[in-house]
Amino acid sequence: MESFAGRWPGTTRAGSMRRNPAAPWRHVDLLLLASVGLIALIGTLMVFSSTRGTGSAPTNTAILERHLAFVATGITVMALTTMADYRRFRDWAPLLYGAVCLLLLGVVSPFGTEVNGAQAWFQIGPVQVQPSEFSKIAVIIGLASLGAHFGSDIDLRRLAILLAVPGIPLALIMLQPDPGTAMVFVAITMGMLLVTGVRAKHIAGLTLVGLTAVVGLLSSGLLADYQKDRLTVFLNPAAGLQAEAYNLNQSKIAIGSGGVLGKGLFNGTQTQLDIVPEQHTDFIFTAVGEELGFLGAATLLVLFALVGWRIWRIAQLSRDQFGVLLCVGVLSMLAFQIFQNAGMTMGIMPITGIPLPFVSYGGSSTIALFAGLGLVQGVHMRRFT
Amino acid sequence: MSQRVESPRLRLGVLGIVVIALFVPLFARLWYLQVLSSESFTEAAEANRIRVVQVEAPRGRILDRDGTVLVDNRVSIVVTVDRVRFAELEDADRTAMLERLAAELSRYGSPATVEQLQDRVDDVRYSRYAPVPVAEDATEELKIYIEEHQELFPSVAVERVAVRRYPYGTRAAHVIGSVGEINDEELEERANKPKTYIRGNQIGKTGVERIYEDDLRGMPGQTVFEVDAMGDPVRILEDLSTPPIPGDDVWLTIDIETQALSEDLLAQALEDARNRRVSGDNLPNRGNAGSVVVTDPRNGEVLAMASYPVFDPADFVNGISSTRWEFLNSDEADKPILNRAIQGVYAPGSTYKLFTGLAAMVHGLRTPDQPFLDQGTFTIEDCRGPGCTFRNAGSKAYGTVDMRRAMTVSSDAYFYSIGADFWNNRGRLGDEAQQETIRTFGFGQETGVPLPSEQDGRVPTPQQRKAQYEANPELFLTGDWFTGDNVIMTIGQGDVGVTPLQLANGYATFANGGTRYAPNIARKITRSGSPDTIKRSFEPRINGRVEMDPVHRQALLDGLIGVTTRDGGTARATFAGFPNDTFPVAGKTGTAEVDGKADTALFAAFGPAPAPEFQVAIVLEESGFGGTAAAPVARALFDVFAGVAPMPVIQPGGALVEPPLEGAEVDDTAERPADRLGQIAEGGAD
Structure with missing residues (x-):
């Protein structure tokens, strides 16, 4: 930890550290913390509800226990991230970035494990690690670092350098392939480029290139058929994509049948009878919708909006561009994942394997998200130092 | 503060708007799914949940x-x-x-x-x-x-x-x-x-x-x-x-003992027919199939409905094998699946004379007492050739007969003359006068018994003949109707076809004074486990009424009673010893010719006249004379109905404890009824 003494005008060396009004721990964004805490609580309940077993079978708490362990680890990581001065991550950026690129390279090598058609995991004992989740944070740090370095004057050469930062891990992720995470990368990059000094016409050009890339991706052989089906089924649910249409249909039924008040925790028939697939992970929003109803699901979205607003506010309050860009990166990531995930369960977005932040079951995602939140919190805490 | 880089506020603002733009459709969609269209999703979830x-x-x-x-x-x-x-x-x-x-x-x-x-x-x-x-x-x-x-x-x-x-x-x-x-x-x-x-x-x-x-x-x-x-x-x-x-x-409405007795009598009569030696050039009796129907003429209830050969309904339990099914439907086995009582269509032979005789009186062609000289043959006026002359069975001459006597002895010549008269008077009476009367007794139409696949039989008319010929000229020799067609119709031959139930029902209509009931097969339906809770009961259903002049009816009734009681009656020997005084049985024999086969033996009877409670019709395929083969079945049944013989008792499995034909021997100690009728001359249809 650095010494804060003397950095704040009016603070005397004789003053006690405990009295220092600029002390980072005095500037924790409690609303952000509380919102995320509530979201994680809802998430934990829903993970339990969708995995505790059906009917007369004994209650299964194995998934709940693992989820609690992930959340606890995530909170620890968040605390640790907060303790370090966020500006030091600027120095560590190349190291972190290099490390995740190596991990992503490793995961598509024979060391990686394939699950559901994507080679995205390392199997380490009983734990599966998904490097692409951590790579999002590394890319955010890397882009923020470079963006702060370039300042507001970004020409095409600098833009190319900036694009290369997410470009390398993105290419590796497409080798898995994992189009969902790739889309998150695109969202992060676009959000951060928007806030750096990239010119409007460049942004427009990039958007055009991005759209072309998506179309090209869908028509290329890079994606498995099931992935293309998942991406397009929401446009035409009646098409003959049995499994995907089933997922989407059951997902909508679960949410729709929840009504205004919901069926009550542990009382959702679609949830309790395992009718919606992947319900504790990618489709957990359906459990929220069914059991907690419009009131619960809207509350969750409001909490997410609150988180978004706080991060946006922290970006405005940040004392340096690096902090601004960190917040923008995390905000872009969260906003896109929430929109994409909840939108997918309600049939307005393609089906992709993106978790709902702080709600879905999944260790790598939870820990990486808390780490990102730690970065943002750090920016808030140190806005006077 | 000095290090603070100026925030690109505008750009952050744009980002904020983009984020808000992402949240708005989520809320909207959530509202749509959970508030606006929740009902249909709730139903879908319910359907998902239960089987x-x-x-x-x-x-x-x-x-x-x-x-x-x-x-x-x-x-x-x-x-x-x-x-x-x-x-x-x-x-x-x-x-x-x-x-x-x-x-x-x-x-x-x-x-x-x-x-x-x-x-x-x-x-x-x-x-x-x-x-x-x-x-x-x-x-x-x-x-x-x-x-x-x-x-x-x-x-x-x-x-x-x-x-x-x-x-x-x-x-x-x-x-x-x-x-x-x-x-x-x-x-x-x-x-x-x-x-x-x-x-x-x-x-x-x-x-x-x-x-x-x-x-x-x-x-x-x-x-x-x-x-x-x-x-x-x-x-x-x-x-x-x-x-x-x-x-x-x-x-x-079936009485199982009457049913079982009828079935056994039917089987026995057919067996007797098979064993009977036939005279001269007659074809041997195959005695392969037949039907016995017993109804209550007062209300149309079917008391027994037997059809031979029989099938075992237990064969269908757990699914019938295809070979068994084919067997039950095969001609070799005489189609045991057929219920001949309603699906067998037979020439009625002389049993038809009751109706043609009535038709003659109704249309004024005969009076009951009008004499007719039966010389054994009848020749159509102004007609030359072998097809113009019709003979009594065995060319037997009965001398002077009236309606009663002609019925009793079954004089064909008498009825032939009626048929010719109908045709000769067609200008006044119309082409179908005879058929009209016949149809009022339910012939040529389904009786309406609640059983599936009932046949409607045939009452041929000149018009039908013409229509059939015009439809398929290659199948028929002619589309014309000749005097001879009318002549043989009077004795139940030609294209005439009746089912055993139609025959019983026609006689029952006559027997009860003219009410034609649609036969009932069920009396009531009760709730399971509570036989006193009647869900439905089936009342007699009247299909039509025949207005009969009492004089005509009495003459015909006398003639029918004569069949079982008077000298020359075609079933008199069969009913020898029967308590005719207390339980008069009115009946009519029939022996119908079938191309290439032995005659169909028929007998229709009711008793006790004049207010009968039982109507019986018997039809035996390829079994010879009605009086010989069919009437004994009626005798045995009426013995039981009249209380002369005890009603046998049915045993689990279906056996009757008393052999039914032995029951008929109680007051006829010497012979079985079927055997006794061997010598009786039957004025059959020719």
Whole structure:
């Protein structure tokens, strides 16, 4: 930890550290913390509800226990991230970035494990690690670092350098392939480029290139058929994509049948009878919708909006561009994942394997998200130092 | 503060707007799904959650008029193979499992081979999704064994199912009919019935089982399961489940003893006919088939309806084999499946004379007392050639006869002359005067008995003949109607065709004074388990009335009573010793010619005249003279009806404790009635 003494005008060396009004721990964004805490609580309940077993079978708490362990680890990581001065991550950026690129390279090598058609995991004992989740944070740090370095004057050469930062891990992720995470990368990059000094016409050009890339991706052989089906089924649910249409249909039924008040925790028939697939992970929003109803699901979205607003506010309050860009990166990531995930369960977005932040079951995602939140919190805490 | 870089506020603002733009559609969509269209999703979720399994209810019973149970249910242990699960097994496991199953089935008393089991499993007639029965009526020991070794028999299940039981064997089989598995057509027809059907359900296929299907079928119960995504049951939802309600009981008008007696008499009479030597150039009697019908002329109730040959309805339990089914429908076996009482169409022969005689009086062509000189033949006026002369049976001359006597001795010549007169007077009476009177007795139309596939018989007319010829000129010699057609119609020949039930019903209409009832086969329907709770009762149904001049009716009645009582009566010998004074029986014999076959023997009779309670009609195919072959059956029945012989008692399995023909011998000690009639000259149809 650095010494804060003397950095704040009016603070005397004789003053006690405990009295220092600029002390980072005095500037924790409690609303952000509380919102995320509530979201994680809802998430934990829903993970339990969708995995505790059906009917007369004994209650299964194995998934709940693992989820609690992930959340606890995530909170620890968040605390640790907060303790370090966020500006030091600027120095560590190349190291972190290099490390995740190596991990992503490793995961598509024979060391990686394939699950559901994507080679995205390392199997380490009983734990599966998904490097692409951590790579999002590394890319955010890397882009923020470079963006702060370039300042507001970004020409095409600098833009190319900036694009290369997410470009390398993105290419590796497409080798898995994992189009969902790739889309998150695109969202992060676009959000951060928007806030750096990239010119409007460049942004427009990039958007055009991005759209072309998506179309090209869908028509290329890079994606498995099931992935293309998942991406397009929401446009035409009646098409003959049995499994995907089933997922989407059951997902909508679960949410729709929840009504205004919901069926009550542990009382959702679609949830309790395992009718919606992947319900504790990618489709957990359906459990929220069914059991907690419009009131619960809207509350969750409001909490997410609150988180978004706080991060946006922290970006405005940040004392340096690096902090601004960190917040923008995390905000872009969260906003896109929430929109994409909840939108997918309600049939307005393609089906992709993106978790709902702080709600879905999944260790790598939870820990990486808390780490990102730690970065943002750090920016808030140190806005006077 | 000095290091603070100026925030690109505008750009952050744009980002904020983009983020808000992402959240707005989420809220909107959530509102749409959960508030605006929640109802339809709620229904869909409910349908997802539950599976309804139909539980078949036992069928109602079929009872005779006094409550004797003719059909009820028993439990059959059925071994089934689930084809979907069977197909999922490895090839080697399938073979091994079938080998084990065949061995255990054989060990526990249901012999089977691997090939037989494989054939059943492959049988395309079974629904792909319903378990295929591979062994029926298995033993309780086998059930226990398979259930205790379920791991050795994947895809095999042992179930108890209720199947039909027939305590009296084949008795009344044609009336009762059979049940079988519902087919696609029936399933479609009954899609909207409250008592829902699913594939594999049993349904009445023929007879009473079919006609009263809606009553006999129980209300299926429902077991409602909550299931998980895999469709595996999680629990039973008791408050949504309903128990099956057994079907209602149908009480027939049939009296099972009268029925059994009729059946035995029919079989015996046919056997006697087969054993009887025939004279001269007559074809030998095959005595292969026939029918006996007993009704109550006061209300049209059918007391007995026998058809020979018989089939065993138990053959249909658990599904009839195709070879058995083909046999029951084959000409070689004389189609035992046919209910000849309503599906056999026969030339009525001289039994028709009652109606043609009445027609002659109704249309003023004869008076009861008008004499006619019967010289054994009748020749059409102004007609030359061999086809112009018609002979009595055996060319026997009866001398001077009137309506009564002509009926009693069955003078063909007398009736031939009536037929000619009808034709000669067609300008005044019309082409179909004779047929009109005949039709008022229900001929040429279904009687309306509630049994399926009833035939309507034939009352030919000149117009019909013409229409038939014009439709298919190559099939008929001529489309013209000649005097001769009218002539032979008077004695029930030519194209005339009646069913035994029509014959009985026509006579009953005459017997009761002119009320033509639609015969009833059921009296009432009662709720299962409570015989006093009547759900429906079947009142007599009147199909028509015939106004008869009492003088005409009396003359004909006298003539019919003469048949059994007077000298020359064609059934007098058969009724020798019968208490005619206390129980007068009015009847008419018939001997109908059939191309290429021995004659059909007929007898229609009712008693006690003049207020009869019993109407009998007997038709024996290829059995010779009506008086010889058919009348003894009526005699034996009337012996019982008149109280001369005791009503035999039916035993479980269907046997009567007293041989029915012995019953007829109680006051006729020397001979059996059938034998005694050998020498009686029958004024048959020629």
